[in-house]
Amino acid sequence: MAAMAAGPSEGEGTYADLGPNETITRRTERWRGVSALALVAGAAGVLASQAALVVAGAVGVAFAALANAARPPELSLALERSVSDADPDPGDSVTVTVDVTNTGESSLPDLRVIDGVPPALGVESGSPRLGTALRPGESATFSYEVAVARGSHAFEPALAVARDVSGTAERARRVTADATPLTCVPTLEAAGELPLRAQTTGQPGRVLTEIGGSGVAFHTTREYRPGDPLSRLDWNGLAKTGELTTVDFREERAASVVLLIDAREQAYRALGPDAESAVERSVRAAGSLYGALTDEENRVGIAALSPEPCWLAPGVGTAHRAQAQELLATHPALASTPPEGTYYPSIRGRRLRRRLPDDAQLVVCSPLCDDGVVRLLQRFDAAGHRVTVVSPDPTDGATPGRRLAGVERRLRLSTLRSAGIPALDWRDEPLATALARAGRSA
Amino acid sequence: MTATPPIDDSPARVSTGFALAASLAGTLGLAASTASLALGLVGVVLVALGLARGWRAAVTLGGAGLFCGVVLAGLVGAPAGVVVFATAATVVAWDVATFGIEVGAELGREADTRRLELVHAGASVVVAAIPAGLGVALFRIAGGGPSFVPVALLCGAVILVVVLRP
Numbered sequence: 088m089a090a091m092a093a094g095p096s097e098g099e100g101t102y103a104d105l106g107p108n109e110t111i112t113r114r115t116e117r118w119r120g121v122s123a124l125a126l127v128a129g130a131a132g133v134l135a136s137q138a139a140l141v142v143a144g145a146v147g148v149a150f151a152a153l154a155n156a157a158r159p160p161e162l163s164l165a166l167e168r169s170v171s172d173a174d175p176d177p178g179d180s181v182t183v184t185v186d187v188t189n190t191g192e193s194s195l196p197d198l199r200v201i202d203g204v205p206p207a208l209g210v211e212s213g214s215p216r217l218g219t220a221l222r223p224g225e226s227a228t229f230s231y232e233v234a235v236a237r238g239s240h241a242f243e244p245a246l247a248v249a250r251d252v253s254g255t256a257e258r259a260r261r262v263t264a265d266a267t268p269l270t271c272v273p274t275l276e277a278a279g280e281l282p283l284r285a286q287t288t289g290q291p292g293r294v295l296t297e298i299g300g301s302g303v304a305f306h307t308t309r310e311y312r313p314g315d316p317l318s319r320l321d322w323n324g325l326a327k328t329g330e331l332t333t334v335d336f337r338e339e340r341a342a343s344v345v346l347l348i349d350a351r352e353q354a355y356r357a358l359g360p361d362a363e364s365a366v367e368r369s370v371r372a373a374g375s376l377y378g379a380l381t382d383e384e385n386r387v388g389i390a391a392l393s394p395e396p397c398w399l400a401p402g403v404g405t406a407h408r409a410q411a412q413e414l415l416a417t418h419p420a421l422a423s424t425p426p427e428g429t430y431y432p433s434i435r436g437r438r439l440r441r442r443l444p445d446d447a448q449l450v451v452c453s454p455l456c457d458d459g460v461v462r463l464l465q466r467f468d469a470a471g472h473r474v475t476v477v478s479p480d481p482t483d484g485a486t487p488g489r490r491l492a493g494v495e496r497r498l499r500l501s502t503l504r505s506a507g508i509p510a511l512d513w514r515d516e517p518l519a520t521a522l523a524r525a526g527r528s529a
Numbered sequence: 530m531t532a533t534p535p536i537d538d539s540p541a542r543v544s545t546g547f548a549l550a551a552s553l554a555g556t557l558g559l560a561a562s563t564a565s566l567a568l569g570l571v572g573v574v575l576v577a578l579g580l581a582r583g584w585r586a587a588v589t590l591g592g593a594g595l596f597c598g599v600v601l602a603g604l605v606g607a608p609a610g611v612v613v614f615a616t617a618a619t620v621v622a623w624d625v626a627t628f629g630i631e632v633g634a635e636l637g638r639e640a641d642t643r644r645l646e647l648v649h650a651g652a653s654v655v656v657a658a659i660p661a662g663l664g665v666a667l668f669r670i671a672g673g674g675p676s677f678v679p680v681a682l683l684c685g686a687v688i689l690v691v692v693l694r695p
Contacts, residue, residue, distance in 0.1 A: 146660050
């Protein structure tokens with residue numbers, strides 16, 4: 088019986104390279120050696136003149152014959168996938184129901200289906216896998232629940248593996264179903280206030296500038312010039328010295344801000360396989376900052392440091408807000424899985440600089456996991472785009488390696504600060520708390 | 530955020546129960562001698578261990594133990610019906626046990642695999658029962674006399690040549 092050796096081990100891994108609608112067949116060699124079993128029994132029976140053993144050998148012959156005659160079954164399936172809610176909110180559970188129908192002429196005695204769950208989603212309950220047997224025209228249904236996260240999640244083709252009744256001949260195929268992507272767009276909620284740098288546009292707004300004019304906060308007094316408004320004359324000074332002076336206040340202007348999200352492969356750092364990655368936190372921060380900054384009448388745009396180009400020009404208004412919401416939720420550059428390509432800072436950085444309006448300042452959301460991004464931000468700052476950094480902290484002190492990474496990251500933060508770039512360290516806390524801390528220290 | 534979490538890949542339930550039952554039934558037929566019964570029991574323990582841990586090699590070893598017990602029982606002259614039944618039960622137990630381990634590893638315990646397992650177990654029983662029944666019937670008709678062995682050998686050789694031709 089030991090000759091009945093196991094065939095090559097199989098599973099999902101065997102078919103990792105199988106493309107959509109591709110079909111391959113193979114033999115599992117499950118029953119290899121079963122004829123040897125028949126011969127051993129028969130030979131023992133003959134040698135010992137025990138007819139019963141010869142008859143027993145017939146059982147082995149039957150299985151060997153079945154395995155030898157096995158042909159891979161025709162695999163013709165229709166897959167229908169439906170979701171309970173195609174437009175869910177983040178954190179919702181969505182029930183996915185898959186209906187498999189055998190549309191072929193012959194029955195499938197051994198059918199396994201593994202559904203292509205979107206890579207960024209986790210299965211909460213139930214199983215996206217099914218083992219069944221289907222007669223022609225018959226169908227089977229299975230369902231499972233996934234927890235939805237931000238993004239547009241397309242289902243991948245399901246893997247269907249069918250075997251003949253002895254389990255020897257196997258045919259596998261990737262079955263595509265109608266595209267029913269799950270789109271999850273979080274709402275932009277303003278959280279806290281970020282102190283911006285003093286780089287503004289000509290429009291009135293709420294960023295205090297060093298420009299004298301009308302406003303609230305005192306700036307300077309200067310000699311009266313004809314045409315100055317009466318309300319800004321320094322009447323007390325006139326009474327004391329007899330000279331006409333005008334008080335200037337610090338003008339409040341609007342800023343043009345581009346939220347730059349670090350979505351390079353290096354930024355996809357998380358504390359564990361199930362924890363939120365730094366990019367995810369950066370995107371969340373960008374959403375909150377978009378809300379907060381547009382509420383203060385600034386023009387806000389969005390860009391990403393990513394191999395995939397991602398750009399939304401600074402703007403205001405309801406339509407722009409909807410665009411920003413859509414981009415933050417579903418843009419492939421901000422996907423919850425790391426990008427394939429490499430980010431070339433010189434090429435992409437130059438392209439981004441060409442697109443930036445001259446008076447735009449940058450608010451960068453980056454975990455600062457390498458030195459390259461620090462140099463890049465210093466170059467942006469030197470090129471006249473004032474930079475502010477909001478840095479989600481992806482480190483903890485659990486292992487020596489993580490402690491080292493944490494120290495390196497803090498060094499990068501202080502490098503930026505010593506170059507005059509405000510850098511906010513966002514630890515494991517709500518963004519509003521971190522922003523409030525920054526507001527106090529500013 | 531990761532893809533689907535790892536599945537619970539222990540052997541599928543229905544197959545586990547069925548394979549254990551089949552191997553126990555096979556052992557019952559080995560009571561002809563102490564040695565064969567002992568071998569059969571060792572086989573059952575190994576099959577059970579393999580099913581508990583998902584070890585395919587242990588199941589195959591257990592199947593081999595059961596089969597050795599069957600051959601021993603046949604050699605000491607156990608009745609033909611019993612020997613053929615034990616052989617069929619052994620093969621079915623091995624088949625269903627390895628199938629259960631495979632399905633467990635591939636689809637996991639969470640998945641609904643009942644129909645797949647029942648169909649496979651049923652097919653396995655039918656495939657084992659037909660030659661066993663035919664063989665025993667033939668054996669009874671031939672009367673088990675000395676002429677039976679050459680006749681069966683001839684038939685067996687013909688069948689082997691026909692079915693195993695590549």
